[in-house]
Amino acid sequence: MLALPKPLSSNQLKVTPKPKTERNFGLSESSFQEMVSATKDGDHRFFERAFHAHFEDCIAYLRRKDQAEQSEAYDAVMEALLRFRDLLVAGKIRYGNLRYLLTLMARQELRRQRKRQGRFTTLPDLGLDLVNEAVELSEEDFSLLSRAFNSLGEECRELLRGFYYGKRTVKEIAKEAGRKAPAVRKQKSRCIATLRRYFYQTS
Amino acid sequence: MTTSEKLRDPNLSEEEEDAIIGAFVRRYENERLRERWQVKLKKEHGVVRKEIITTTKPAKIRRLVLGLITVAASLLLLFIFWPSLQQQNGQELLAVYVADISLDATRSTNPDPADSLRRVQFSAFEAADYALAQSSGEILLQLPEATLEDRFHLALIQLKGGQIDAAKTSLQALIDEDTLYRAEAQFHLGLALLLEGDKTTSLDKLRQIQASDGRELYEKAQTLLRQKWE
Numbered sequence: 001m002l003a004l005p006k007p008l009s010s011n012q013l014k015v016t017p018k019p020k021t022e023r024n025f026g027l028s029e030s031s032f033q034e035m036v037s038a039t040k041d042g043d044h045r046f047f048e049r050a051f052h053a054h055f056e057d058c059i060a061y062l063r064r065k066d067q068a069e070q071s072e073a074y075d076a077v078m079e080a081l082l083r084f085r086d087l088l089v090a091g092k093i094r095y096g097n098l099r100y101l102l103t104l105m106a107r108q109e110l111r112r113q114r115k116r117q118g119r120f121t122t123l124p125d126l127g128l129d130l131v132n133e134a135v136e137l138s139e140e141d142f143s144l145l146s147r148a149f150n151s152l153g154e155e156c157r158e159l160l161r162g163f164y165y166g167k168r169t170v171k172e173i174a175k176e177a178g179r180k181a182p183a184v185r186k187q188k189s190r191c192i193a194t195l196r197r198y199f200y201q202t203s
Numbered sequence: 204m205t206t207s208e209k210l211r212d213p214n215l216s217e218e219e220e221d222a223i224i225g226a227f228v229r230r231y232e233n234e235r236l237r238e239r240w241q242v243k244l245k246k247e248h249g250v251v252r253k254e255i256i257t258t259t260k261p262a263k264i265r266r267l268v269l270g271l272i273t274v275a276a277s278l279l280l281l282f283i284f285w286p287s288l289q290q291q292n293g294q295e296l297l298a299v300y301v302a303d304i305s306l307d308a309t310r311s312t313n314p315d316p317a318d319s320l321r322r323v324q325f326s327a328f329e330a331a332d333y334a335l336a337q338s339s340g341e342i343l344l345q346l347p348e349a350t351l352e353d354r355f356h357l358a359l360i361q362l363k364g365g366q367i368d369a370a371k372t373s374l375q376a377l378i379d380e381d382t383l384y385r386a387e388a389q390f391h392l393g394l395a396l397l398l399e400g401d402k403t404t405s406l407d408k409l410r411q412i413q414a415s416d417g418r419e420l421y422e423k424a425q426t427l428l429r430q431k432w433e
Contacts, residue, residue, distance in 0.1 A: 021381075031382065034350065044236065045352075048243060053416065056250050074252040078240065082233050135226040141206050145227045164228035192224055196210055203207065 024098045025050050032095040040089050040166045047088075051081060051102075058106050068110055076110040083109070089167045148198035156191035163188060247419045293430030297397050300423065304363050304391075306356050317348035324356065333364030351377070355384045362395055370395050386416035390424055402432045 021028060027035065027050055035046040055077055062073040084102055087093045093101065137145070149157065162168050174184040206223055209215055244250040306328050320343040327336035340357035343349055358373035374395065377388035389408055396405035412424040 026381075028381070031351075044239075048240070052240070052244055052248055055244055056248060059250070070253045074250075078237060081240070082237060085236070086229065086233075135206065135222050137206055137223075137227060137230065141210075142227065142230060144207075146231055149227070149231060160224070160228050161232060164225040165232040192220065195224065199210055 020096075023100065024095060025054060027095070027098070029095045032098075036088055036091075039085060040168060042161060042166055044085075047085060051084075054099075055081070058103065061103060062106055062110055066107060066110055072110065072113060073106075076113055077106045079109045079113075080106040089165070091167070144199055144203045145195070147202050148195050151198050152191060152195060156187075156194065159184070159188055159191055160195075293397075293427065293432045296427060296430055297394065300394055300427070301363065301398070304359050306359060315348070317343060317346050320346075321353070324360070328360060328363075333360055336360045337364055337366065351382050351384060355388065358388065358391065362391055362398075367395050367399055386412055386420055389416075390420055393424065393427065397427075397432075406432075 024032065031046075031050075035050060038044075038046045058077045058080075059070065059073040062068040062076060063070065068076065080102060084093070084105060149160075152160075159173065162173050163170070170185050170188065171181050174181040177184065204212070209219060210223060241252070306325055320339050324336050324339040324343065327333070327339060337357065337360050340353065340360055343353050344357065354373065355377060358370050358377065361367075361370035361373060371392060374388040374392040377384045378392065382388075389412055393405045393409040393412075396402075396408065406428055409424040409428055412421055414421045
């Protein structure tokens, strides 16, 4: 699970703690679980319904707190939300204080953006261990792989999407499809081999 | 070795292959999701990314200012006369909103009973066979796999099929339980009450919809509130 910086306790802040649903974008714990399950299945409507209504609030927060321009705040919140989704399907987010976590991630993204642009920033490194890919793809490789991926059959794309994007195991995918896990594993290997073959052909 | 060279290497390890393909698929899907969200945020919440306007020449600025003054004056006149322009017969707008009621289609192709019922329900709804759509929905809600969305869809079908009392009961439950569909249920309950002729209660329900519930929903509610109701 993600190790968050400890927020100040209510005694230190001398404020009344917010109700749990308010800290979690209006979601109850069971709604949260339902949302995670749907998101893993590739259905993002619950996620969108829960989080998009607060997108503008998050932008306003970054503008107020970190003097961000609207466009950079928009980009930071968008990026944070995509990474939040990744963490959700990877099972790295627990129900508890989703609002606080998302705001921290948005600030972290803003800091990363400013550093990438070579701009001086006083934004602190909040030490969040965000999802970072071990592999960086060049624009050219990404473009060629996209073309190759689009040439795959729908079944292959669904399988690879479910495994790599939905973070579902081969066993889970097999169970849902009513098939045996070794057969799905074999199919996955064939799909990747085909993807690589299309990649050679297009490059 | 570049990523390209690695993908061409027949001796690439499974671990490295997994890392490359995984990174690609995640980036590809995130790009698709980003584009979808940009459109949805704009359409449903009026949130767009605003570019910073940089310098403009003096003559352009003068033209811009003149243009803005003209627009402001027009808007002022429109604002004065807007209420009377807006007040048309609310019944016509209500009919439009009820006609626009639609279900979100299921993406799943699973053979399990719940998804099969959802597909039957969706097809029946599209064919305006609300009796079949409703009975499929009622059976679906008996299954353990039934979701909140299934409950909301049944309420919409009941509303569209003229089963107003049943729709009101279904929608009120979604509101009372403070579900993810609370605001949408509130809006459609407003429609149901208007269909019954209970204007006062309906408008009261519509007033409870906030901008934070979603811009599109809020604007539809506000538009209904501005109508002339006999």
